[in-house]
Amino acid sequence: MKTLKILVLNGPNLSLLGTREPEIYGIETLASIAQDMNACAAKLGNVELEFHQSNAESDLITWIGDSRGKFDGIIINPAAYTHTSLGLGDAVKAVAKEVPAVEVHLSNTHAREEIRHKSLTAPGCIGQIMGFKGYGYILALKALVKHLRG
């Protein structure tokens, strides 16, 4: 079986998970989510994950743009840039044929302020998972691997 390489990107303020508004985002940290995802990847077999977090839109855009030829898929929580960044949305669309992406949100953004209802990144993604806190990343990983392996 071919080894799948998956890029896991997290946007602004997600480094604060665990202490950041836990009633909305849960108590898991980015490190514990990464640990759970690695355990899930090991169970799935032949899946390698690479994790990055940045508060800078340009870092996220560059990682996405550089993903072609290196990664088979992307799992992304663009955080607040979901609702504001046309550049990030364009980046996801630019690589979508070669490196399909799944968008994840810890919270159900549709149940929150109206400004969070729109995603500029989701149209370029194969799907979106939200509202399941840290477990959403596991759901995204399983869905992406299923999509890639058919």
Ligand code: DQA
């Ligand atoms: C978030 C939802 C966004 O609206 C917010 O700005 C975040 C986190 C989520 O995972 O629920 O930072 O992407």
